[in-house]
Amino acid sequence: MAVIHQTQIxxxxxxxxxxxxxxxxxxxxxxxxxxxxxxCALGTIxxxxxxxxxxIHSLIDEGFEKMYNMLLDETRKYEQPDKRLExxxxxxxxxxxxxxxxxxxxxxLHPERxxxxxxxxxxxxxxxxxxxxxxxxxxxxxxxxxxxxSTLISYSIWASLHGVVTILLARRLDKRIxxxxxxxxxxxxxxxxxx
Amino acid sequence: MAVIHQTQIxxxxxxxxxxxxxxxxxxxxxxxxxxxxxxCALGTIxxxxxxxxxxIHSLIDEGFEKMYNMLLDETRKYEQPDKRLExxxxxxxxxxxxxxxxxxxxxxLHPERxxxxxxxxxxxxxxxxxxxxxxxxxxxxxxxxxxxxSTLISYSIWASLHGVVTILLARRLDKRIxxxxxxxxxxxxxxxxxx
DNA sequence: AATAATTATGAACGGTGTTCATAATTATAA
DNA sequence: TTATAATTATGAACACCGTTCATAATTATT
Numbered sequence: 517m518a519v520i521h522q523t524q525i526x527x528x529x530x531x532x533x534x535x536x537x538x539x540x541x542x543x544x545x546x547x548x549x550x551x552x553x554x555x556c557a558l559g560t561i562x563x564x565x566x567x568x569x570x571x572i573h574s575l576i577d578e579g580f581e582k583m584y585n586m587l588l589d590e591t592r593k594y595e596q597p598d599k600r601l602e603x604x605x606x607x608x609x610x611x612x613x614x615x616x617x618x619x620x621x622x623x624x625l626h627p628e629r630x631x632x633x634x635x636x637x638x639x640x641x642x643x644x645x646x647x648x649x650x651x652x653x654x655x656x657x658x659x660x661x662x663x664x665x666s667t668l669i670s671y672s673i674w675a676s677l678h679g680v681v682t683i684l685l686a687r688r689l690d691k692r693i694x695x696x697x698x699x700x701x702x703x704x705x706x707x708x709x710x711x
Numbered sequence: 712m713a714v715i716h717q718t719q720i721x722x723x724x725x726x727x728x729x730x731x732x733x734x735x736x737x738x739x740x741x742x743x744x745x746x747x748x749x750x751c752a753l754g755t756i757x758x759x760x761x762x763x764x765x766x767i768h769s770l771i772d773e774g775f776e777k778m779y780n781m782l783l784d785e786t787r788k789y790e791q792p793d794k795r796l797e798x799x800x801x802x803x804x805x806x807x808x809x810x811x812x813x814x815x816x817x818x819x820l821h822p823e824r825x826x827x828x829x830x831x832x833x834x835x836x837x838x839x840x841x842x843x844x845x846x847x848x849x850x851x852x853x854x855x856x857x858x859x860x861s862t863l864i865s866y867s868i869w870a871s872l873h874g875v876v877t878i879l880l881a882r883r884l885d886k887r888i889x890x891x892x893x894x895x896x897x898x899x900x901x902x903x904x905x906x
Numbered sequence: 907a908a909t910a911a912t913t914a915t916g917a918a919c920g921g922t923g924t925t926c927a928t929a930a931t932t933a934t935a936a
Numbered sequence: 937t938t939a940t941a942a943t944t945a946t947g948a949a950c951a952c953c954g955t956t957c958a959t960a961a962t963t964a965t966t
Contacts, residue, residue, distance in 0.1 A: 523913085547954060557915045559956080568954065623883065624819075642885065668888055671878075672896045679874025683866075688818065690837065693863055701867040709904035718944085742923060752946045754925080763923065 526564045529554045534575055537617045545572070572621055573637060579618035580640045583611050587647060597654035598707070604651055605677055605703045612681030619681060645670045655710065669710065676706045721759045724749045729770055732812045740767075767816055768832060774813035775835045778806050782842060792849040793902070799846055800872055800898045807876030814876060840865045850905065864905065871901045 532554040536545050547568055551558045565571040590607040591600045612619040622641070648670040656663040663669065680702050683689055689698055727749035731740050742763055746753045760766040785802040786795045807814040817836070843865040851858040858864065875897050878884055884893055 525914095546952080548952085558954095559916065560914055562955070563913065623881065624877075625881075641883075645885070667885070668892060668896055671885060671888055671893060672900055675874035675878055675893075675897050676871040676901075677874070678878060679870035679872070682819075682877055683870055683873060686818065686820075688836075690840070690862070690866060693866055697863060698866060698870075701863055702870050705867055705871075705901075705904035709900035720945095741921080743921090753923095754947065755945055757924070758944065 525554070525556055525560065529556070529561055529564060529571070530574055533571060534578065537572075537575065537621070538615075541617060542572075542620055572625075575618075576622055576637050577640055579615070579622045580637075580644065582615070582618065583608075583622070584643055584647070586611055587644065591647070591651060597651065597658040601651050601655055601710070602703065602707055604648065605673070605706060606699070608677045609680050609684075609699055609703070613684060616685050619685065623678065624682065624685075645674065648673060652710065673706055673710070676702055720749070720751055720755065724751065724756055724759060724766070725769055728766060729773065732767075732770065732816070733810075736812055737767075737815055767820075770813075771817055771832050772835055774810070774817045775832075775839065777810070777813065778803075778817070779838055779842070781806055782839065786842070786846065792846065792853040796846050796850055796905070797898065797902055799843065800868070800901060801894070803872045804875050804879075804894055804898070808879060811880050814880065818873065819877065819880075840869065843868060847905065868901055868905070871897055 529550060533545065533550050536549060536553060547561055548558055550571075551561055554561075561571065565574070587604055587607050590603050594600050594603060645667070649666040652663060652666045652669055652673075656666070680699060684695065684698075689695060724745060728740065728745050731744060731748060742756055743753055745766075746756055749756075756766065760769070782799055782802050785798050789795050789798060840862070844861040847858060847861040847864055847868075851861070875894060879890065879893075884890060
């Protein structure tokens with residue numbers, strides 16, 4: 517009964533999984549391929565991760581960290597609240613398009629798998645929403661308006677942005693429509709409808 | 712080299728697949744289970760469907776048909792353009808929540824699988840957008856405004872609605888937020904931002 | 907040095923989608 | 937009606953999958 521693991525091989529497994537995920541996509545990843553690439557036996561992985569889901573989920577933190585930093589960096593470039601909200605929206609979408617593998621494990625894993633989705637991952641995801649809510653409050657204050665529920669509106673904004681990303685990742689946008697026009701339109705509609 | 716198949720068993724396979732899909736969800740479906748339930752041999756399925764994806768895709772038409780009719784029925788209940796647009800949005804979301812299995816194969820199948828996604832399915836999906844665009848034009852006319860690109864706006868609206876559905880299906884909504892409040896908020900924001 | 911605890915292994919289990927040689931059936935030709 | 941050809945049905949076999957577990961190798965403790 518092993519209790520605490522913190523050896524080199526655990527990190528190696530994680531890094532290998534991340535590399536395979538980014539390089540080949542979620543569907544390519546199998547426990548055998550990870551073991552093979554990480555230079556360990558198949559069973560060894562199960563000493564450090566209870567199952568495949570938990571292993572994959574360990575990468576979600578990385579994704580949220582990367583995303584949060586990208587959004588923070590981008591919004592810090594500007595001071596005007598409306599502008600900050602705009603670049604936040606656009607950066608969210610471009611993150612999704614730039615790192616589809618991360619976006620997939622962060623937001624698109626099938627619901628059934630989510631039974632195993634650890635709660636602390638949700639907490640980490642929430643940090644992004646706090647950022648949105650924060651900037652929303654700035655916008656409201658700047659316009660001299662009182663926002664009833666910035667959290668609800670944050671999630672509401674997220675829905676639109678998430679819709680854009682998933683539609684584009686699933687290649688479901690009508691080819692007659694320009695991708696950038698589509699993104700701009702949703703973002704503009706979103707911004708206009710905020711308050 | 713079989714060329715044309717139109718026997719009873721093909722329909723039986725399709726119906727069995729649909730039943731298994733609705734009853735147990737996408738992940739439960741395997742070719743063996745379908746064969747077993749349809750009362751044929753494993754290999755028989757491959758006489759009528761090149762592979763699993765194509766078999767599943769055959770059900771997509773059903774989904775789009777069902778959805779289109781639901782949306783049409785709902786919007787026909789009203790005459791006022793704004794109201795028609797509102798119930799359209801709400802019905803779209805409730806369809807997604809009510810028939811997650813269909814919604815999944817219609818809109819959420821992983822992008823990699825979409826390489827095999829037949830083009831005629833896209834065409835069928837477009838009918839829904841034409842309905843949205845149609846109602847959008849009504850709204851514009853009613854308000855005496857000229858809409859530049861109702862197709863683009865249709866897809867833009869879709870993004871928001873699709874975002875709502877996927878977030879709810881993936882159970883990613885913060886539990887502090889009421890589901891109906893969330894839906895209403897997005898729909899209201901969407902309607903307000905249309906023009 | 908001997909024992910105990912930990913860590914690593916890979917064969918085995920029951921599943922998956924897909925292929926294909928073979929068998930059964932149906933349609934056509936003599 | 938019989939013989940041949942074309943079609944349709946079969947399920948074993950292949951190469952994969954996630955997971956388990958008895959066993960082996962290694963490390964720590966006594």
